[in-house]
Amino acid sequence: MSRCDWLPDLLSRLGESGANIRDDETLAPAQRLILDPEAWEPAARIAAELGARHAGVWADPLDTSADLARHGTEPRLRVMACLERDGDYLILETEVPLSRPHLASQAPHFPGISRLERHAHDLTGLIWTDQPDGRRWTRHQAWPEDRFPLRADFPASGEDTRRAPADAEYPFEPALGGGTHEIPVGPVHAGIIEPGHFRFQAMGEDVRRLEERLGYVHRGIEKLAVGRDPAGLVRLAGRVSGDSTVAHAWAACQAMERAGGCEVPPRALVLRALLAERERIANHLGDIGAICNDVGFAFAHVQCARLREQWQRRSRELFGHRLLMDAIVPGGVAQDLSAAGFQTLRQDHAAFHQAIEPIFDIVEDLPSLDDRLLTTGLLSEADARELGCTGYVGKASGLAFDVRHDSPYPPYERLRVEVPVQTEGDVAARVRVRLGEVRGSLWMLDRLLDDLPAGEIATPLPPPEAGAMGLGLIDGWRGEILSFVRFDDTGHIARYFPRDPSWFTWPALERLILGNIVPDFPVCNKSVNGSYAGHDL
Incomplete structure (x- = not known):
């Protein structure tokens, strides 16, 4: 359970x-603060x-027949927000009737959650009062405005x-004035990207100004998670973002294991x-x-691609999948590491360390690369903090938070996790953080x-109790991943919410590009x- 020294x-x-406090182990490591709706906005203001x-913030409709039998006759929306300070987590929770789903926005105090609030509205109908941006976000005309x-x-x-x-009718921000021209890019790009x-x-x-319009994926x-069994949910979680399949699957498993009181074997936790x-290294x-390739330094691109390919082939050989999909299952892992595989990894790590250092030395000390990366794409510490950035984006702007270090989960509480931090906030700093994380991993x-x-x-x-809830918090290679799970009366999933760190780093891109x-x-x-x-999602 979180200490949450700032809660008093x-x-x-x-x-x-x-406000009233409830210490609830089902949402460990967070404490849980139940609020009247009127206290929702003041709690956010004071927390800021x-x-x-x-x-992160999400809404959980309580409108099935089982929900009504357990919670009362009127359908309701349960709204939850997760706050963190000094590695301690706090869940704020309130409920509003589905017939009058109004709640004060917390985005004026935490600008980084504006899109999450808009997402919650599009999918559940929750109406945020005083929301700085009332435009739809996730809904791309694919369902009627009054359906959720x-x-x-x-x-x-x-x-x-x-x-x-x-x-075609999305209301973009108007042009900034005379002499300004607009350049639309995408959604279809000149490459195999999303x-x-x-x-x-x-x-x-x-x-x-840069304005993003996402949601095309x-x-x-x-919705697909509703009604799945735990194994089915983990397979789905591993496909929230394919390059973070391990982290998202682990976060979903962690949430379900906490909800059901499952003790994962120590060997499985280490695996x-x-x-x-391995996922972190491959992606970095x-x-x-x-x-490097984007600024014309093809040598580093080719060398990193070569090493990544070797790394992923080994993952396929030892764990069954290049991207490590479906390697994590509820209660443990799907495949053990053999004695021969153990020795292979030992040899690989030594050889890999020798292979990367000459390449990393060049990347860190090449004047022509510095010319393109230094002072490019500056994100100040204040902006990174205001938006809630974690991972390499936050670390490159002076924010040292890492779940493995600040709120460690097994087995990281037994490891010395060195967090590479830079203060410049430019592209070069984000590269240096990645280099440091590869070495640390x-x-x-x-x-x-x-x-x-x-x-x-x-x-x-173990079979979870009806309505059991769990919270998963894992440090993926992009940063902190949060997963919330609630079970129904039959041991299947009633609500699953995965929050990728990209919810906070995409808005950072809109800021750091200004002036470039x-x-x-x-x-x-x-x-x-x-x-x-x-x-x-």
Whole structure:
């Protein structure tokens, strides 16, 4: 259970506004604060003043027959928000009637959650008062404005099989004035990447505003989760964002295991960490090479691609999948590491360390690369903090938060997690953070092998109680991943909400591109590398 040393200050300042505290182990490691709706906005304001970071907000419709039998005769919306400070987590919770689903927005105090609130409205019908941006976000004309997919009366297969009309009427921000011209980019791009629309307002080549329009990869993940068994949910979670399959699957498992009181075998926990660090290294290698390629340094791109390919082939050989999909299952892992595989990894790590250092030395000390990356795409610490950025985007701007270090989960509480931090906030800093994380993950991989215990690799997930809830918090390679799970009366999933770190880093891209030239957008974008799929759900 989180210490949450700042909670007494929050409670004392809330005063008589209708707050009451409930220590609830089902949402460990967070504490849980039940609020009257009137206290929702004041709680956010005070938390912001106390230096808390907002880690996500979601709505949970309680409108099935089982929900009504358990919670009363009137359908309701349960709304939850997760706050963090100093590695301690706090869940704020309130409920509003579905017939009058109004609640004050917390976005004026935490700008980074504006899109999450808009997403919650589009999927549940929750109406935010005082929301700074009332435009729809996730809904691309694919369902009527008065229909909400996460409600019980909306079928999982959808209501209209016809092709959705083009979203041509989305109200973009108006141009900034005379001499400004607009440059629309996407959603279809000149490469094998996911779709997203970027609308630039530029004066000459200087970017004065960037507005993103995402949501093109919305697959209905949250609706598809309803009714699944735990194994089915983990397979779905592993596809929230394919390049973060280990982290999202682990977060979903962690939430369900906490909800059901499952003790994961120690060997399985170490193997999960080994998989997660392999995922981190593979993706950082890809990004380092791609950033270098975007500024014409093809040598680093080719070398990183070569090493990443070797790394992923080994993952396929030892764990069954290049991207490590479906390697994590409820209660443990799907496949053990053999004695021969153990020795292979030992040799691989030593050889890999020797291979990367000459390449990393060049990347860190090449003047022509510095010319393109230094001072490009500056994100200040204040902006990163205001938006709630974690991962390499936050670390490159001076924010040292890492779940493995600040709120460690097994087996990381036994490891020394070194958090690489830069303060410059530019593309070069985001590259250096990635270099540091690759080196740190390599060191941890050997420590994990040193500490790999004998024993089982999985244990059955106990049947959860009706309505049991769980919270998963994992540090993926992009940053903090949050997963919320609620079970129904039959042991199946009633609500699943995965929050990828890209929800906070995509808005950061809109800020860090300002003052740069349009041709530098590709390298700025790659340095952030938000997940379209992880964001769009």
